[in-house]
Amino acid sequence: MTTIRELARRSGVSVATVSRVFNTPEVVSQHTRQRILDLAAEIGYLPNGSARTLATKKSNMVGLVWDTDHRRPGWRHxxxxxxxxxxxxxxxxxxxxxxxxxxxxxxGPDDGQRYVRAVRQHNLDGAVIIDNGTRDPAVLALVEAQVPCVALDLRVDGPTSTYITSDNAGGAALAVRHLVERGHRRIATITGPLRTWPGAERLVGFRAALAGAGLPLADGHVVEGDFYLDGGHAAMDRLLALDDRPTAVFVAGDEMAVGAMRAAQAAGLRIRDDIAIVGFDDIEVAALIPPGLSTVAQNKPGFGTAAAEALVAMLHGGDDPPKPTVLPTTLVVRGTT
Amino acid sequence: MTTIRELARRSGVSVATVSRVFNTPEVVSQHTRQRILDLAAEIGYLPNGSARTLATKKSNMVGLVWDTDHRRPGWRHxxxxxxxxxxxxxxxxxxxxxxxxxxxxxxGPDDGQRYVRAVRQHNLDGAVIIDNGTRDPAVLALVEAQVPCVALDLRVDGPTSTYITSDNAGGAALAVRHLVERGHRRIATITGPLRTWPGAERLVGFRAALAGAGLPLADGHVVEGDFYLDGGHAAMDRLLALDDRPTAVFVAGDEMAVGAMRAAQAAGLRIRDDIAIVGFDDIEVAALIPPGLSTVAQNKPGFGTAAAEALVAMLHGGDDPPKPTVLPTTLVVRGTT
DNA sequence: CGGTTACCTGAAACCGGTTACATTGTCGGC
DNA sequence: GCCGACAATGTAACCGGTTTCAGGTAACCG
Known part of the structure; x- marks a missing residue:
């Protein structure tokens, strides 16, 4: 392991100068700087991250908080x-x-501080939180501890935190308007868990769009689902058992939508003609499953880039936390409508 | 930030003793140990990871090397x-x-040393490599640099490295035997890229099983695919264009298998009756897509746990690197056979 | 009672960087 | 010729731990 002192000795300068070459290059003369850089490359010098972190208290690392739902071990984002x-x-x-x-x-103990502990222990500069819908207290502890945070699909705010989410309400509205254009007037919905932000917002958007189109929402036409396949199946079963069965369903998640499609088929219905379905997410299966699931697509990479940018803004910007980012959604029409 | 000196001062012992409480507790007397632990919990003391890493050169962190295929930006594992x-x-x-x-x-520069650099810089204890089929020199540089490594589906060996893989050949044989039992005698295969380990091995197993069953392998009945949907579709098109069209196809990847199913359907064939298909992987879609894709399932969590265990064995064990792990595969019969 | 021995603890060097402050040298202006 | 400003570099303290080595105490033994 070649150290900064070694490099300093070899290039005939002090360690301070070497350090400056890598941190504030502009204050060291062009000539020495180049000499040191050349020598560094030659002997393969790399600043030691731990030493640097120890001295500066900045690690250039951010934590990724992403737990699976422990009530549902098979949960996948x-x-x-x-x-x-x-x-x-x-x-x-x-x-x-x-x-x-x-x-x-x-x-180790779980006192709801495990993420905060990890952040402190590793001197993390911030954290990205991917919500799993469990409202984990340990996650909220992070934002309370004033760790710079950006959460995905979880509405947090505080002096050091913000969030990224899709335009869930707008997406739901897209779906509804599409169904209306297709001539449907009895439209139901299978929601996500209403305690989650996307689950709740998609329902809000659904209701608003229905009202905007002047359509009524019949009793029993809102069924709360769980974002899982079986949940979608069960919810659809309930909808199909109604007297005033809907002719179209907005299902607030593609996986549930697939389950719903199965339920409809099992009930002997023709999808689209007897019952139209629009999903949400645009996961891979949506395109693969016949006849192709019409769905509201989310900007998937957008979550990642927006989260990174928001975090960087907080770390470098220093001022107020950035406004939440709302990613636009788009409608993808396939065979189910 | 409460430091070790602070804790030492408050509990009236030296920093050395405090340090020992957390590293070699057995050498410090029961009495002082408990007192220090209590006080530590009370004031919320946490050993600083960077300082610790700096002193010990062990970070308790391992790197995850997982790149997407840059020739295929949409590539997903x-x-x-x-x-x-x-x-x-x-x-x-x-x-x-x-x-x-x-x-x-x-x-930064890409001289094929980027991972090695990262490992050195952060004092990583080892690395887990998830192969993306690109044979990235930077990955091989890791094992050459004697970093403790365990690779998934990439056959590497060296004094500090090992790998985890499924029983690809055995799985392929499972598929073939199943098809033979179903009465098929003209069986073709769509392979993965033959430069990848799973791609190559599945073909080996396929050939062996065919020979074992005394069945011939007709010309053109081996088509190299790319693990992608469209590749599977194209490969199937070629198989279907043959004069002695196979009655069954072992497709060495589920995504390709879905593509192949589409090609068959587009050609007006009934899947299973006109042409049977067995895939490999057992991804989510396999169960969802009608009529259900028969496939060879891999032990997915097994890769993760085996990799972790192999790495831990190398880090703690110290002796020879563990033998490669070969995870058993199982056949899942659904509607395509 | 002196000498081991085992057990516990402390002092201080060290890990590899950063940075406040001091020092040196150059140059322009008066 | 002297002074102040400025640019470039060096000195040394510091970040928060670990670990070697040595010292002190008590028990044990002959």
Whole structure:
């Protein structure tokens, strides 16, 4: 391991000068700077991150808080991978690294401070939170502890935190208007869990759009789902059992929508002709499953890049936290409508 | 930030003793140990990770090397999320954290040493490599630099590295035997890229099983695919254009298999009756897409836990690197066979 | 009772950087 | 020729831990 003192000795300057070459290059003369840089490259010198962090209290690392739903071990984020790619890319463009924080599975006591502890212990500069809908107190502790945070699909605010979300209400409205254009007048919805932000907002948008179109919302035409396949199936079963069965359903999540499609088929209905379905998310299956699920697409990489940018703004900007970002949604029409 | 000196002062002992309480508790007397622990909990003392790393050169962090295929920006690992969950859980049970390493998109020069640099800079204890099929020199540089490594689906070896993979050949054989049992005698295959380990091995297993069953392999009945949807579609088109069209196809990846199903349907064939299909992976869509894709399932969380265990064994064990892990595969029969 | 021995604790060097402050040298202006 | 300003560099304290080595105490033994 070649150290800064070694490099200083070899290039005949003090360690301070070497340090300055890497931190405030403009204050060291062009000539020495170049000499030191050349020598550094030659002997493969790399500043030691831990030493640097120790001295500056900045680690250039941000934590990634992403737990699975422990009540549902099989829970998967619909597009975690896309978010991760974008997030990682955008962060590393600013010299930031991502440290995955251990969740409720971690060793040690769980007093609801585990993330805060991890942040302090590793001198993390901030955190990105991917919501899993469990309202984990340990997550909220982060924003309370004034750690610079940006949350995805979780509405947090505070002097050091902001969030990124899709235009859930707007997306729901897109879906409704599309169904109305297709001639539907009895439109129902299967919602996400209403305690989650997207779940609640999509219902708000649904209601508003229905009202805007002058359409009534019949009793029992709002069924709360859970974002899972089986939940969607069960919810659709309930809708189909109604006397005034809807002719179209806005399902607030693609996975549930697939479940709903199955329920409809199991009931012997033709999808689209007997019952139209619009989903939300635009996950991979939506395009693959026949006849193609019409759905409201989210800007998946947008979550990652927006989160990175918001975080960087907080870290470098220093002033007020950035406003929440609302990503536009788009309608993708396929075979179910 | 409360430091070790602060805690030492308050509890009336030296910093050395406090340090020992957290590192070698058995050497400090029961009495003082408890007193220090109590006080530590009371004032919320946490050892500073950077200082610790600086002193010990062990960070308790391992790097995650996972790049997307830059020739295919949309590339997604078929079950990254499951791997990540298991990996993170298993690692954190051993007190290890996961640092996502920036990829080819990172700032700075790319001399094929970017991962090695990152490892050195952050004093990482090891790395987990998720192969993306690009044979990135920067990845191989890691194992050459003697960084403790465990790779997924990438066959690396060296004094400090090992790998985890599924029983690809065995899985392919499962698929073939199943098709033979169903009465098929003209069986073709759509392979993955043959430069990848799983791609190559599945073909090996396919050939062996065919031979084992005494069946011939007709000309043109091996088509190299790319693991992608469109590639599967195109490959199937070629198979269907043959004079001696196969009655069954082993498709070495579920995404390709879906593409192949579409091609078959587009050609007006009934899947299963006119042409049977077995995939590989058992991704989510396999169960969702009608009539259900028969496929060879991989033990997805197994990759994560096995990787964590292998890495821990290398870090703590100290001796020879563990033998490669080969995860068993299982056949899942659905509607396509 | 002197000498080991085992056990517990403390002093201080060290890990590899950053940075406040001091120092040196140059140059322009009066 | 002297002084102040400024640019470039050096000195040394500091960040918060770990660990070697040595010292002190008590028990144990012959």
């Amino acid at each position: 619909p597009f975690l991978q896309e978010i991760l790619v974008a997030l990682k890319t955008a962060l590393s463009a600013h010299g930031l690294n991502l440290l995955m924080l251990a969740g409720h599975d971690a060793a | 078929p079950f990254l999320q499951e791997i990540l969950v298991a990996l993170k859980t298993a690692l954190s049970a051993h007190g290890l954290n996961l640092l996502m390493l920036a990829g080819h998109d990172a700032a």
